[in-house]
Amino acid sequence: MTKYKVIIGMEVHIELQTKGKLFTNVSADFFGKLPNRNVHPLCLGMPGTLPVINQEAVAYAIMTGSVLNCTVHPYSVFARKHYFYPDLPKGYQISQYEKPICTTGDIIIEVNGQAKQIGITRLHLEEDTGKLTHVEDGSLVDLNRAGVPLMEIVSEPDMRTAEEAYIYVNQIRQIVRYLGVSTGDMEKGAMRCEVNLSLKPIGSKVLGTKVEIKNLNSFRTVRNSIDYEIKRQTKVLDEGGKIEQVTMGWDEDNKKTVVRRRKEDAHDYRYFPEPDLPPLNLDPAWIEKIISTMPELPTSKVKRYVEEWGLSKEQANILTENSERAEYFERLVVTAKDNVPTKSIADWVQGELFRYLNETNVTIDDIKFTPDDFIRVIKLVKDGTINRLAGKEVLAEIWQTGDKPDQIIKAKGLKQISDSGALETIVDKVIADNPKPVAQFKGGKEATMKFLVGQVMRHSRGKANPKMAEKMLRKKLT
Amino acid sequence: MSKLTIKEVEHIAFLARLALTDDEKWLFQNQLSAILEYVEILQQLDTNDIPPTTSALPLGNVMRPDTIIEPLTIMDALANAPDSAEDSFRVKPVFD
Numbered sequence: 001m002t003k004y005k006v007i008i009g010m011e012v013h014i015e016l017q018t019k020g021k022l023f024t025n026v027s028a029d030f031f032g033k034l035p036n037r038n039v040h041p042l043c044l045g046m047p048g049t050l051p052v053i054n055q056e057a058v059a060y061a062i063m064t065g066s067v068l069n070c071t072v073h074p075y076s077v078f079a080r081k082h083y084f085y086p087d088l089p090k091g092y093q094i095s096q097y098e099k100p101i102c103t104t105g106d107i108i109i110e111v112n113g114q115a116k117q118i119g120i121t122r123l124h125l126e127e128d129t130g131k132l133t134h135v136e137d138g139s140l141v142d143l144n145r146a147g148v149p150l151m152e153i154v155s156e157p158d159m160r161t162a163e164e165a166y167i168y169v170n171q172i173r174q175i176v177r178y179l180g181v182s183t184g185d186m187e188k189g190a191m192r193c194e195v196n197l198s199l200k201p202i203g204s205k206v207l208g209t210k211v212e213i214k215n216l217n218s219f220r221t222v223r224n225s226i227d228y229e230i231k232r233q234t235k236v237l238d239e240g241g242k243i244e245q246v247t248m249g250w251d252e253d254n255k256k257t258v259v260r261r262r263k264e265d266a267h268d269y270r271y272f273p274e275p276d277l278p279p280l281n282l283d284p285a286w287i288e289k290i291i292s293t294m295p296e297l298p299t300s301k302v303k304r305y306v307e308e309w310g311l312s313k314e315q316a317n318i319l320t321e322n323s324e325r326a327e328y329f330e331r332l333v334v335t336a337k338d339n340v341p342t343k344s345i346a347d348w349v350q351g352e353l354f355r356y357l358n359e360t361n362v363t364i365d366d367i368k369f370t371p372d373d374f375i376r377v378i379k380l381v382k383d384g385t386i387n388r389l390a391g392k393e394v395l396a397e398i399w400q401t402g403d404k405p406d407q408i409i410k411a412k413g414l415k416q417i418s419d420s421g422a423l424e425t426i427v428d429k430v431i432a433d434n435p436k437p438v439a440q441f442k443g444g445k446e447a448t449m450k451f452l453v454g455q456v457m458r459h460s461r462g463k464a465n466p467k468m469a470e471k472m473l474r475k476k477l478t
Numbered sequence: 479m480s481k482l483t484i485k486e487v488e489h490i491a492f493l494a495r496l497a498l499t500d501d502e503k504w505l506f507q508n509q510l511s512a513i514l515e516y517v518e519i520l521q522q523l524d525t526n527d528i529p530p531t532t533s534a535l536p537l538g539n540v541m542r543p544d545t546i547i548e549p550l551t552i553m554d555a556l557a558n559a560p561d562s563a564e565d566s567f568r569v570k571p572v573f574d
Contacts, residue, residue, distance in 0.1 A: 018544050019544050019545065019546050020544050020545060020546055020547075024547075025542065025545055025546055025547040026546070026547060026548075026549045027546050027549065034552075034565055035564065035565040035566045036552055036555045036556065036565055036566060036567075037549060037552060037565075038549050039549055039550055039555050040547070040549055040550060041550070044550075044555065052540060052541070052542045053540070053541050053542070054541070054542060054544050055541040055542060055543055055544060056543075056544035057544075058541065077532045082493075084495055085572065086567070086569045086572060099532075132572070133566070134571065134572075135563075137571070138561075138563075138568045138569055138570055138571050139568070139569050139570070139571055139572050140563060140564055140566035140567070140568055141566055141567040141568070141569060142565075142566050143555075143567075268493060270493065273532035273533070274532075275533065275534075277540075278533045278535060278537035278539070278540055279531075279532055279533060280539055280541075281539045282539060283539075
């Protein structure tokens with residue numbers, strides 16, 4: 001298997017979440033709508049209609065390009081890409097060809113703890129197409145999606161494994177979500193991937209024949225189709241065969257790539273500059289303003305969490321997985337002022353809040369409690385008013401009811417028993433009730449202490465301060 | 479530039495999805511060649527000091543804010559459709 005070098009490049013199409021479409025003001029929010037409820041004469045390719053570009057889509061492309069370290073070009077040109085297919089009634093798609101808005105950037109991905117740079121060739125804007133449903137006696141055309149802004153990001157052929165491609169796509173998605181330019185929702189088609197893959201015998205100077213795999217609409221299919229293609233091409237080459245230059249798709253039912261188009265059917269797109277749209281000639285100050293008002297991205301957040309707040313990189317990565325969670329965590333830190341260590345907040349957010357969110361499918365926006373209540377619980381645990389277990393119980397309760405922590409603690413009697421008199425009664429009872437473990441501990445079996453503390457916790461119905469209980473037990477037994 | 483070949487005319491006709499008779503191919507071979515010859519005359523102009531442009535209009539940077547207008551009603555949207563079904567335009571079966 002090491003005889004060939006795998007060369008993978010990717011094209012990712014991302015639907016931008018602007019309000020209007022790319023060239024007309026009709027709503028771009030098409031998902032789940034009845035057919036053709038979202039159309040305007042321009043989307044239908046009516047004669048006499050003229051496109052005007054949506055400024056927000058241009059801004060989104062600039063933001064993304066800037067994060068990908070691209071050169072953002074003030075001057076860029078739209079072009080017509082011609083083909084006949086009913087998903088675009090004009091007979092061409094408005095795209096960018098020779099002068100895209102962004103070129104030559106890069107992104108750093110992390111593969112098994114190792115940083116790897118993937119080059120970005122270009123980023124451009126184009127319009128999405130309509131949707132076809134094939135029925136027995138024809139095809140039904142729904143143009144709701146026609147004209148929705150798409151951003152295409154083309155990478156250099158710098159990836160070598162399915163894992164790298166998977167991480168790359170994941171990272172691109174995290175970026176567009178953080179920037180708020182797209183939902184990045186692959187299941188709903190808001191992000192679609194295309195893989196270019198070839199194998200080159202190691203040591204050979206000749207490039208292998210490139211195969212395209214189109215319309216990959218989940219992370220899983222990106223990974224599976226690449227793994228499958230590498231195996232398939234390796235086998236063909238091992239047997240002395242030749243790779244045919246084809247466009248393929250992924251057949252999910254049979255878990256294999258299938259040929260969709262051969263080279264001789266390749267399109268002749270006849271690109272030429274779109275005469276109905278003047279070139280973009282953006283004010284560098286406007287570009288600068290957009291870039292300077294972008295939200296902070298995960299890489300920068302992780303760095304800050306590690307350097308300023310002393311969190312581990314692993315924990316910082318988990319806390320910044322998406323912008324909503326990172327923002328909420330930061331709100332907690334601000335709310336806490338310096339009353340609670342940031343590390344404690346991070347632990348409670350990671351351990352309790354994220355577990356709760358994952359288990360219940362509740363989103364950050366829907367949670368009932370305020371940051372103040374959350375911080376209050378952490379503080380009460382920290383200063384020993386309630387123990388950890390009780391803290392978790394209080395959180396579970398406020399997450400469901402939205403009640404105040406102190407109220408719950410009072411109502412449930414969760415206040416930790418740190419009063420030595422009350423604790424002593426329980427400790428004495430535990431010692432009296434458990435002669436055998438007590439003897440074992442006295443005989444040097446250290447592990448028995450855990451059991452005895454457990455008994456104290458049980459008899460106090462979880463309210464004892466475990467550290468105090470252990471101290472008292474040790475004092476009495478030695 | 480030499481005259482377009484019949485093969486080139488056939489390719490252009492295919493791209494435009496036009497079915498041409500032999501007479502028409504001959505006709506368009508001459509007409510299209512004449513257009514190309516005319517462009518050849520333009521190409522003799524010295525344009526060295528003129529920056530290339532993609533637009534004949536002195537415009538640039540025409541953008542609109544991201545706002546929403548009402549879409550067409552489904553009746554209007556399909557009003558000119560030669561055939562429709564299930565609120566969609568119906569076309570001959572096509573597969574990519």
